Amino acid sequence: MQGKVDRLQLMELFKPEEVIVERGSETSPIYRNLVRALPDVPFHMAKGDTLFRGAISGVRFAAAKRKLYLTKYNGEFFKKCPGSEGQVCCNYFVINFASNCPMDCSYCYLQDYLANNPELRVFSNVDDLIAEADRTLSRHRGDFFRIGTGEITDSLALEPYTGMVREIIPYFAEQPNVLLELKTKSDCVDSLLDLDPKERVVAAWSMNPQTVIDADECGTASLGQRLSAAYRCQEAGYRLGFHFDPIIEYQGWEADYREMIDQTFATIDWRRLAWVSLGVLRDTPALKRTMRSRFPKTQLLTGEQVLCPDGKLRYFQPLRVAMYRKMAYWIRRAAPTVKIYLCMETREVWEQVFGYAPACEKELGNQMAPAI
Numbered sequence: 588m589q590g591k592v593d594r595l596q597l598m599e600l601f602k603p604e605e606v607i608v609e610r611g612s613e614t615s616p617i618y619r620n621l622v623r624a625l626p627d628v629p630f631h632m633a634k635g636d637t638l639f640r641g642a643i644s645g646v647r648f649a650a651a652k653r654k655l656y657l658t659k660y661n662g663e664f665f666k667k668c669p670g671s672e673g674q675v676c677c678n679y680f681v682i683n684f685a686s687n688c689p690m691d692c693s694y695c696y697l698q699d700y701l702a703n704n705p706e707l708r709v710f711s712n713v714d715d716l717i718a719e720a721d722r723t724l725s726r727h728r729g730d731f732f733r734i735g736t737g738e739i740t741d742s743l744a745l746e747p748y749t750g751m752v753r754e755i756i757p758y759f760a761e762q763p764n765v766l767l768e769l770k771t772k773s774d775c776v777d778s779l780l781d782l783d784p785k786e787r788v789v790a791a792w793s794m795n796p797q798t799v800i801d802a803d804e805c806g807t808a809s810l811g812q813r814l815s816a817a818y819r820c821q822e823a824g825y826r827l828g829f830h831f832d833p834i835i836e837y838q839g840w841e842a843d844y845r846e847m848i849d850q851t852f853a854t855i856d857w858r859r860l861a862w863v864s865l866g867v868l869r870d871t872p873a874l875k876r877t878m879r880s881r882f883p884k885t886q887l888l889t890g891e892q893v894l895c896p897d898g899k900l901r902y903f904q905p906l907r908v909a910m911y912r913k914m915a916y917w918i919r920r921a922a923p924t925v926k927i928y929l930c931m932e933t934r935e936v937w938e939q940v941f942g943y944a945p946a947c948e949k950e951l952g953n954q955m956a957p958a959i
């Protein structure tokens with residue numbers, strides 16, 4: 588694999604057209620990193636909150652992804668993942684160090700979730716983030732926390748400029764009761780490779796066959812680039828995660844997904860996997876309208892879906908169960924004991940796929956805890 592890694596092209600890196608810095612953020616290490624990494628990009632200082640908010644109002648979603656705002660975050664960084672009503676929850680926590688994403692997947696729920704504040708924002712007060720996480724983690728040493736950073740952004744796509752993850756890994760690597768997950772569709776892992784994650788950091792990829800990437804994951808790394816980045820992280824001592832999500836049903840999907848799974852497990856050592864998740868395509872009526880207007884050629888709108896009690900549209904349950912069973916079978920052939928869970932699915936579906944459903948969210952969360 589190493590020879591292949593050396594020859595692979597890296598993804599074309601997004602570069603902001605402009606960086607707008609809110610007053611006070613210029614003392615942050617993230618500002619220092621941005622200045623160093625973007626010498627030919629104009630930086631503008633916003634003189635105060637009013638001007639800053641005024642400067643970003645009314646920006647359309649696609650245009651909003653091209654300017655980067657560095658601003659202090661005044662809310663709580665550390666939150667429980669909201670999950671979805673009536674679905675089995677995996678007891679996941681999130682830390683939001685940025686908002687929105689420079690890539691542009693047709694099915695991205697952020698198109699709706701951030702419709703009223705779509706600016707590509709990175710938060711400068713990394714000290715506050717670490718202090719807040721430390722208050723929770725040190726107060727609950729008996730509990731295990733699975734924390735993700737990719738709920739409203741991609742965890743690594745901006746890393747070559749912000750160096751955010753590099754700033755926070757040393758803290759999380761020292762915590763005995765945490766796994767920090769960095770979930771991405773990029774291959775921006777260079778800044779991670781000389782750090783020691785001490786078994787506390789999971790580098791994770793959202794995975795889809797190249798056909799789906801080409802059609803619906805604009806600006807992301809190719810399948811080969813994602814696997815190459817995963818391999819490099821594995822060699823650097825990171826645990827790995829894969830999220831086969833959203834799984835799309837189309838003519839010939841089985842062959843594409845089986846091949847992708849085979850390619851994945853031929854590249855990485857499955858014993859370094861912390862977990863694998865499965866989730867089928869889900870959207871909402873509002874998101875479908877947005878997709879129709881922003882991505883009129885996408886094929887994702889043509890499949891039949893039903894409205895579920897949590898307000899999300901999914902494929903019919905029998906089809907979902909059949910798809911999950913096939914995916915789990917192909918994965919288990921290569922990785923017999925890897926932990927697999929379903930993302931945002933009902934107990935009924937769990938039972939039909941795996942023959943059991945976790946008794947509670949804590950049970951599922953604990954199943955993901957490392958055996959070290």
Ligand code: SF4
Pocket residue numbers: 687688689690691692694695696697739740741772807
């Ligand atoms: S990579 Fe993730 S966050 Fe970024 S556009 Fe795609 S789905 Fe949205």
